Amino acid sequence: xxxxxxxxxxxxxxxxxxxxxxxxxxxxxxxxxxxxxxxxxxxxxxxxxxxxxxxxxxxxxxxxxxxxxxxxxxxxxxxxxxxxxxxxxxxxxxxxxxxxxxxxxxxxxxxxxxxxxxxxxxxxxxxxxxxxxxxxxxxxxxxxxxxxxxxxxxxxxxxxxxxxxxxxxxxxxxxxxxxxxxxxxxxxxxxxxxxxxxxxxxxxxxxxxxxxxxxxxxxxxxxxxxxxxxxxxxxxxxxx
Amino acid sequence: xxxxxxxxxxxxxxxxxxxxxxxxxxxxxxxxxxxxxxxxxxxxxxxxxxxxxxxxxxxxxxxxxxxxxxxxxxxxxxxxxxxxxxxxxxxxxxxxxxxxxxxxxxxxxxxxxxxxxxxxxxxxxxxxxxxxxxxxxxxxxxxxxxxxxxxxxxxxxxxxxxxxxxxxxxxxxxxxxxxxxxxxxxxxxxxxxxxxxxxxxxxxxxxxxxxxxxxxxxxxxxxxxxxxxxxxxxxxxxxxxxxxxxxxxxxxxxxxxxxxxxxxxxxxxxxxxxxxxxxxxxxxxxxxxxxxxxxxxxxxxxxxxxxxxxxxxxxxxxxxxxxxxxxxxxxxxxxxxxxxxxxxxxxxxxxxxxxxxxxxxxxxxxxxxxxxxxxxxxxxxxxxxxxxxxxxxxxxxxxxxxxxxxxxxxxxxxxxxxxxxxxxxxxxxxxxxxxxxxxxxxxxxxxxxxxxxxxxxxxxxxxxxxxxxxxxxxxxxxxxxxxxxxxxxxxxxxxxxxxxxxxxxxxxxxxxxxxxxxxxxxxxxxxxxxxxxxxxxxxxxxxxxxxxxxxxxxxxxxxxxxxxxxxxxxxxxxxxxxxxxxxxxxxxxxx
Ligand code: HEM
Ligand SMILES: [Cu+2]
Numbered sequence: 107x108x109x110x111x112x113x114x115x116x117x118x119x120x121x122x123x124x125x126x127x128x129x130x131x132x133x134x135x136x137x138x139x140x141x142x143x144x145x146x147x148x149x150x151x152x153x154x155x156x157x158x159x160x161x162x163x164x165x166x167x168x169x170x171x172x173x174x175x176x177x178x179x180x181x182x183x184x185x186x187x188x189x190x191x192x193x194x195x196x197x198x199x200x201x202x203x204x205x206x207x208x209x210x211x212x213x214x215x216x217x218x219x220x221x222x223x224x225x226x227x228x229x230x231x232x233x234x235x236x237x238x239x240x241x242x243x244x245x246x247x248x249x250x251x252x253x254x255x256x257x258x259x260x261x262x263x264x265x266x267x268x269x270x271x272x273x274x275x276x277x278x279x280x281x282x283x284x285x286x287x288x289x290x291x292x293x294x295x296x297x298x299x300x301x302x303x304x305x306x307x308x309x310x311x312x313x314x315x316x317x318x319x320x321x322x323x324x325x326x327x328x329x330x331x332x333x334x335x336x337x338x339x340x341x342x343x344x345x346x
Numbered sequence: 347x348x349x350x351x352x353x354x355x356x357x358x359x360x361x362x363x364x365x366x367x368x369x370x371x372x373x374x375x376x377x378x379x380x381x382x383x384x385x386x387x388x389x390x391x392x393x394x395x396x397x398x399x400x401x402x403x404x405x406x407x408x409x410x411x412x413x414x415x416x417x418x419x420x421x422x423x424x425x426x427x428x429x430x431x432x433x434x435x436x437x438x439x440x441x442x443x444x445x446x447x448x449x450x451x452x453x454x455x456x457x458x459x460x461x462x463x464x465x466x467x468x469x470x471x472x473x474x475x476x477x478x479x480x481x482x483x484x485x486x487x488x489x490x491x492x493x494x495x496x497x498x499x500x501x502x503x504x505x506x507x508x509x510x511x512x513x514x515x516x517x518x519x520x521x522x523x524x525x526x527x528x529x530x531x532x533x534x535x536x537x538x539x540x541x542x543x544x545x546x547x548x549x550x551x552x553x554x555x556x557x558x559x560x561x562x563x564x565x566x567x568x569x570x571x572x573x574x575x576x577x578x579x580x581x582x583x584x585x586x587x588x589x590x591x592x593x594x595x596x597x598x599x600x601x602x603x604x605x606x607x608x609x610x611x612x613x614x615x616x617x618x619x620x621x622x623x624x625x626x627x628x629x630x631x632x633x634x635x636x637x638x639x640x641x642x643x644x645x646x647x648x649x650x651x652x653x654x655x656x657x658x659x660x661x662x663x664x665x666x667x668x669x670x671x672x673x674x675x676x677x678x679x680x681x682x683x684x685x686x687x688x689x690x691x692x693x694x695x696x697x698x699x700x701x702x703x704x705x706x707x708x709x710x711x712x713x714x715x716x717x718x719x720x721x722x723x724x725x726x727x728x729x730x731x732x733x734x735x736x737x738x739x740x741x742x743x744x745x746x747x748x749x750x751x752x753x754x755x756x757x758x759x760x761x762x763x764x765x766x767x768x769x770x771x772x773x774x775x776x777x778x779x780x781x782x783x784x785x786x787x788x789x790x791x792x793x794x795x796x797x798x799x800x801x802x803x804x805x806x807x808x809x810x811x812x813x814x815x816x817x818x819x820x821x822x823x824x825x826x827x828x829x830x831x832x833x834x835x836x837x838x839x840x841x842x843x844x845x846x847x848x849x850x851x852x853x854x855x856x857x858x859x860x861x862x863x864x865x866x867x868x869x870x871x872x873x874x875x876x877x878x879x880x881x882x883x884x885x886x887x888x889x890x891x892x893x894x895x896x897x898x899x900x901x902x903x904x905x906x907x908x909x910x911x912x913x914x915x916x917x918x919x920x921x922x923x924x925x926x927x928x929x930x931x932x933x934x935x936x937x
């Protein structure tokens with residue numbers, strides 16, 4: 107069903123701002139968040155739920171780390187690389203974080219050009235974002251391989267508490283899955299933008315609904331969320 | 347109060363919905379099987395939930411047979427007994443009640459009650475059902491794998507859940523966890539739909555404070571589920587890794603059969619925290635929809651407005667929020683810092699306040715009402731009684747000193763069956779008798795309904811009331827056979843036999859209900875559009891059963907709250923939510 111058009115909101119908006127505005131919106135009919143579409147509301151609520159998932163993962167990891175009787179391996183040593191004879195701690199993670207944060211920038215630009223109906227720039231920026239994401243996942247795969255070669259397994263590792271490996275693979279794996287899904291999603295939407303689906307109001311293959319450029323922003327919300335989660339993983343897993 | 351038309355709405359014509367962007371099915375398959383219509387998805391959810399619920403019912407018979415007549419049924423061995431309680435508990439709580447209240451009633455009632463054409467994302471809604479069905483099939487398959495289903499108890503506590511020696515350790519526990527993960531994924535797709543539809547998909551005039559309490563209950567429960575299931579999801583994933591990969595998230599170092607096991611350094615308590623962070627809100631995920639529905643049943647069948655609507659809404663929301671900070675009252679005997687015990691006992695007792703407010707409000711709604719003792723009303727009254735009963739024993743168990751001796755006894759079993767077993771099931775039945783006419787266009791047979799009610803209600807009391815006494819004697823739960831124990835008098839064994847016979851009778855009474863549902867499909871009395879003279883929007887649809895898209899060309903416009911019953915001076919004893927106030931009606935145009 108199409109979303110119903112809201113009349114006479116503007117009038118009310120100007121009269122009530124701040125807390126009173128929120129109360130006015132919530133006690134009004136049709137919509138609690140006046141200028142938020144269904145898709146965007148759905149994404150926000152999903153992200154809230156997903157926050158709880160990552161929160162539980164991170165809290166479990168912290169519990170394991172704090173309650174283990176065996177020493178926890180030192181992350182700055184474990185995640186150090188020797189590049190050109192230089193031993194640099196956490197270098198790979200630093201690059202990965204940089205790549206992911208940059209991808210948030212290109213994503214934000216894509217959203218902007220999307221609303222300006224600049225199909226070419228939007229699609230290119232989305233693909234650049236996807237490329238950054240794929241690079242991130244690639245580096246993650248490299249890191250996994252390196253650790254596995256060094257003997258880290260989910261059930262053991264050469265340096266200390268076995269929960270180190272299990273938490274590492276589980277949390278980065280779950281986050282990496284999120285990034286991968288995001289990359290796929292970005293490519294699909296970029297293709298639709300490129301093809302001009304949102305100009306011709308072409309219907310979606312599964313949902314048989316018409317789309318519009320807002321989907322770029324919704325994809326962006328997801329993407330920024332995945333970045334934000336990474337910052338927490340970075341802080342709690344690597345820097346602690 | 348809320349029934350005064352707000353000035354914003356006065357004189358505004360209904361929002362014309364120019365084009366209905368619904369998915370229009372083109373074949374029988376997309377119309378009835380892979381349907382994207384919330385009403386069909388609701389029926390699919392409800393039928394699947396009730397079918398799997400029958401399995402849980404049969405399991406409860408087997409358990410009761412063993413407890414009532416120990417030693418008589420040689421085909422039930424101790425391992426099987428554990429498998430039966432586990433599957434019974436898990437199915438009843440998650441696959442029956444959660445799925446039925448949210449997937450079944452939620453899907454059917456939310457779009458109709460808020461005046462929408464469908465859920466906001468019908469395609470995701472459809473996927474939600476099919477993933478749920480897959481979860482159920484995986485669950486059922488555990489009965490047929492080597493080693494059988496898991497016998498870890500519905501709480502699945504590690505370490506014993508995955509250690510060799512526990513029944514179903516081979517494949518049962520793995521499939522149980524996979525099934526739970528699937529359930530959560532499927533539920534999330536549906537749950538997002540329910541929440542967004544309530545927040546963003548309402549019709550003109552339908553403010554949040556005009557929503558029927560049914561919608562408030564289901565909505566709050568869904569929000570809670572979206573925040574509580576993540577903990578179960580994480581716990582399931584981690585336990586799956588412990589079992590499959592040999593990680594030690596939850597597994598401490600332990601010696602099994604004289605041999606040092608492969609695990610080391612994990613925390614079983616961590617699992618308990620994650621589980622109950624989900625598990626306690628889960629109780630309210632089942633209870634809040636029941637609260638909401640029962641409020642509407644009472645108001646409609648007592649022809650009186652609900653007492654303290656605003657208080658009821660805030661109580662629902664307050665209970666929902668509070669229930670996230672009480673989880674460790676399930677862990678008083680797990681070995682916690684006593685100060686935590688104090689904290690969680692306090693929060694647990696505080697929750698009793700909004701809950702008690704709700705009970706008072708139901709009673710005050712009934713007070714001097716024009717009570718019609720219809721079948722839905724009977725079930726609603728039974729709910730109040732059983733819920734108060736279970737709530738009172740909850741106060742016992744919420745206190746650390748009282749809970750410690752009662753933990754893991756039949757008293758606990760009696761408590762949670764009263765409060766989250768019998769009470770919500772009463773509402774499920776009441777709701778089915780109430781809304782069946784809308785879903786099918788025909789009434790359920792009243793005589794059979796009354797018979798079903800009395801046998802179920804009295805029978806449930808016969809089963810669970812004596813259980814309190816057994817628990818006080820010290821009879822433990824999850825025991826295959828308590829044997830000749832000095833502290834259990836012989837008379838208690840007779841009581842056990844009596845309870846088992848009652849359980850069998852109650853179980854068979856459900857067949858009457860199933861028969862009634864099937865028979866009324868073709869033979870039931872014609873219901874008309876609004877057999878109970880109810881005010882809420884679902885009874886005002888142009889067709890019964892409602893057509894695809896629910897409403898005609900125009901969506902209904904809401905002018906008042908959902909509880910305009912017996913308004914003084916009104917022509918009828920109810921005023922539908924979409925009836926304009928007299929000031930907006932041209933004279934003589936409207937009855
Ligand atoms: C005819 C109705 C029912 C009967 C006769 C029945 C009977 C039983 C029995 C005998 C036990 C095992 C006690 C023990 O040895 O520990 C049990 C456990 C349980 N039942 Fe029911 N039950 C019924 C309905 C329900 C319903 C509607 C629910 C929904 C909430 C439910 C939830 C549970 C749970 C969660 C357990 C605990 C399982 C465990 O210990 O892991 N039961 N029930
Ligand atoms: Cu609890």
